[in-house]
Amino acid sequence: MFADRSYRIVVGALAALGLAFLAFPVIVTVVASFEGSSFIAFPPTSWSLKWYGEIGSINRIVEATWISFQVAFASAALATLLAGLAALAIVRGRLPLGGALATVLASPISLPMIAIGMALVQFFIAIGVAFTWWSLVVGHMVLVVAYPLRTIISSLLLAERSQEEAAASLGASPLTVFRTVTLSQIAPGVVSGFMFAFLISFDNYPISLFLVRGSLTTMPIEVFNYINQSFDPTPAAFSTVYMVVLTILIAIAEKRYRIISLALPR
Amino acid sequence: MPGTNTLAKNAVVGPGVDAADKAGPFWSRLALPGRAGLLVLPALAFMVVFYLYPVSMMLQTSVEPAASGATAAKAGGITFQHYGEVLDSRRMTASLERTIRLSAISTLITFVIAYPIALFLVGARPWLRTAILVFTFASLAASIIVRNYGWLVVLADGGPVNSILIAVGIIEWPLRLVYSEGAILVALVHYAMPFMILPIYGALVRLTPSQWEAAQSLGGSPWTVLRSVVLPLSMPGVFGGVTLSFAIAASAYVTPLMLGSPASAFASQVAAEELLVQLNFPRGSAVIVLLTLCTFAVIGLYAFAVRRIGQTHVRG
Numbered sequence: 001m002f003a004d005r006s007y008r009i010v011v012g013a014l015a016a017l018g019l020a021f022l023a024f025p026v027i028v029t030v031v032a033s034f035e036g037s038s039f040i041a042f043p044p045t046s047w048s049l050k051w052y053g054e055i056g057s058i059n060r061i062v063e064a065t066w067i068s069f070q071v072a073f074a075s076a077a078l079a080t081l082l083a084g085l086a087a088l089a090i091v092r093g094r095l096p097l098g099g100a101l102a103t104v105l106a107s108p109i110s111l112p113m114i115a116i117g118m119a120l121v122q123f124f125i126a127i128g129v130a131f132t133w134w135s136l137v138v139g140h141m142v143l144v145v146a147y148p149l150r151t152i153i154s155s156l157l158l159a160e161r162s163q164e165e166a167a168a169s170l171g172a173s174p175l176t177v178f179r180t181v182t183l184s185q186i187a188p189g190v191v192s193g194f195m196f197a198f199l200i201s202f203d204n205y206p207i208s209l210f211l212v213r214g215s216l217t218t219m220p221i222e223v224f225n226y227i228n229q230s231f232d233p234t235p236a237a238f239s240t241v242y243m244v245v246l247t248i249l250i251a252i253a254e255k256r257y258r259i260i261s262l263a264l265p266r
Numbered sequence: 267m268p269g270t271n272t273l274a275k276n277a278v279v280g281p282g283v284d285a286a287d288k289a290g291p292f293w294s295r296l297a298l299p300g301r302a303g304l305l306v307l308p309a310l311a312f313m314v315v316f317y318l319y320p321v322s323m324m325l326q327t328s329v330e331p332a333a334s335g336a337t338a339a340k341a342g343g344i345t346f347q348h349y350g351e352v353l354d355s356r357r358m359t360a361s362l363e364r365t366i367r368l369s370a371i372s373t374l375i376t377f378v379i380a381y382p383i384a385l386f387l388v389g390a391r392p393w394l395r396t397a398i399l400v401f402t403f404a405s406l407a408a409s410i411i412v413r414n415y416g417w418l419v420v421l422a423d424g425g426p427v428n429s430i431l432i433a434v435g436i437i438e439w440p441l442r443l444v445y446s447e448g449a450i451l452v453a454l455v456h457y458a459m460p461f462m463i464l465p466i467y468g469a470l471v472r473l474t475p476s477q478w479e480a481a482q483s484l485g486g487s488p489w490t491v492l493r494s495v496v497l498p499l500s501m502p503g504v505f506g507g508v509t510l511s512f513a514i515a516a517s518a519y520v521t522p523l524m525l526g527s528p529a530s531a532f533a534s535q536v537a538a539e540e541l542l543v544q545l546n547f548p549r550g551s552a553v554i555v556l557l558t559l560c561t562f563a564v565i566g567l568y569a570f571a572v573r574r575i576g577q578t579h580v581r582g
Contacts, residue, residue: 002389002478002482002488002491004487004488006488007488007489007492008389011382011385011386011389012386014382014383014386015382015383015385015386015387017379018379018380018382018383018459019383019398019401021379021456021459022401022402022405022456022459023401024420025413025416025417025419025420025456026405026408026416028416028419028420028425028426029412029415029416029419032419039424040419040422040424040425041424041429042424042425042426042428042429043426043429082308082309082312083309085305085306085308085309086305086306086308086309086310088302088305089302089303089304089305089306089307090306092302093302093303093304093305093306094303095303095306101306101310104313104318105309105310105313108317110513111321111517111558112516112517112519112533112534112537112554112557112558112561113517113519113534114517114519114534114537114538114554115321115324115517115537115554115557115558116317116321118324118537118538118541118550118551118554119317119320119321119323119324120316120320122320122323122324122327122547123316123319123320123323126323138316139316141312141316142313142316142317145309145312145313149309196407199407202409203407203408203409203410203411205410205411205519205520206519206520206534206538209538209542210541210542220409220410220411223409223411223412224411224520224524227411227415227418227524235412235415236415236419238412239409239412239415239416242408242409242412243404243408243412246404246407246408247400247401247404250400250403250404250407251400254396254399254400254403259403260399260400260403260464
């Protein structure tokens with residue numbers, strides 16, 4: 001924001017260094033995924049694409065990714081529904097202590113993550129449903145509910161109430177007003193909240209660790225185990241695919257729904 | 267859906283009711299049956315059953331007499347014996363100290379690296395700003411395991427850091443960089459970066475051009491304005507970024523597990539080990555409760571300090 005030349009140079013240089021630090025392991029991982037030998041060396045001694053063909057050999061990666069996808073989808077969808085209703089109640093219902101309630105609902109993200117896993121596994125064992133698909137979904141829901149709650153509250157606060165009033169004064173029924181006006185106003189918050197929740201669940205390791213057993217397993221658990229037991233560059237190929245897909249998804253979502261500006265705390 | 271109906275009706279008559287509500291005593295604002303406020307109930311019920319109750323159960327476990335023996339199962343009462351065991355164990359207190367120390371250091375480093383990036387973003391051209399934000403966001407969302415794996419590769423014996431150090435002749439043989447506190451620190455900083463950049467950027471974009479220019483037109487150099495105007499005005503964002511980064515680092519589990527060794531275990535690891543390996547639920551719960559208390563204490567102290575500094579700043 002300053003025209004001053006020395007200021008621009010210094011801030012630009014420091015920012016470039018910081019961004020280089022952020023990008024460095026990403027670039028190194030992508031380069032390492034094209035390694036020709038079975039061990040990671042830098043720079044790679046020879047080049048090949050064979051590790052991309054090996055991704056399927058990461059333990060039970062295919063089943064685990066499918067389970068992760070289902071669990072992330074279910075927990076994000078249900079968490080978004082609960083959070084959407086709660087956000088409407090807090091913002092539009094003018095709840096007393098609404099702010100405090102929102103803090104309580106979002107508080108799991110400020111606890112150590114393994115605390116949630118530890119507490120839930122004891123609880124699930126006590127009621128006899130531990131290590132089931134649904135118990136995994138519930139565990140992830142507890143963690144991710146905070147994200148759609150924050151984004152939907154943000155978009156409700158930004159929404160123009162006068163549009164709803166205009167629709168109502170033109171004779172629209174309350175249900176029609178909600179469906180046509182309110183819902184489209186909060187759509188960006190719903191989409192970005194769902195996306196956040198999905199990604200956080202898909203990536204979770206510390207809660208899943210306590211809630212999986214036997215054939216119930218997730219992508220992060222399998223990848224982690226593979227990294228621990230072998231040193232070939234297969235995880236680098238997996239990581240590259242993962243990051244490329246993710247970046248494309250986020251770029252699309254930002255273009256369509258401005259998810260980043262909604263996620264910024266206000 | 268009757269719920270939705272009342273909600274929309276409520277939404278439509280909103281502004282008129284608002285003034286009346288604010289005028290009345292506080293109990294007149296309590297959610298009455300049929301009001302939109304009831305929509306909070308599903309989420310609240312879910313969190314009470316699957317979050318508040320299990321967590322309070324864990325708290326109770328940590329003060330139950332007798333560790334795992336069935337002898338005193340129904341003895342009742344409260345004991346702090348498990349907390350005593352944790353505080354007597356050199357390994358457990360060391361893990362708590364290490365967690366808090368490395369989290370504080372990593373938060374400080376993250377702030378120093380992230381602030382110039384946020385400053386740069388405010389003045390950057392729109393396309394560059396979007397590109398950097400998407401990249402920052404993608405690294406925030408990228409799998410923590412993928413990101414830590416990146417550092418395993420970077421710091422490996424045959425990785426780029428060792429290759430460069432050998433190439434320029436600083437060392438002859440590769441250094442053991444992974445599985446150390448230093449490796450954990452680097453990865454923690456890297457993981458927390460987006461959580462620091464985004465809130466600070468969020469606070470900086472809300473400064474008006476006049477706030478940037480006013481002090482400058484009075485003759486201050488950009489650095490003086492930055493220190494005396496921009497930095498204090500961006501404090502809400504800094505506060506959010508710092509507390510978030512610290513909380514993330516203090517509850518880190520995967521990062522110290524992947525990049526550290528048993529000698530550099532974090533409190534979360536020790537707690538998980540008590541539970542999964544020793545099957546000692548009370549002691550594992552006690553470690554987690556202590557970790558949570560330490561984390562909240564540090565964040566509380568930081569909030570207190572920020573407020574005090576803010577007050578002296580205003581008075582002086």
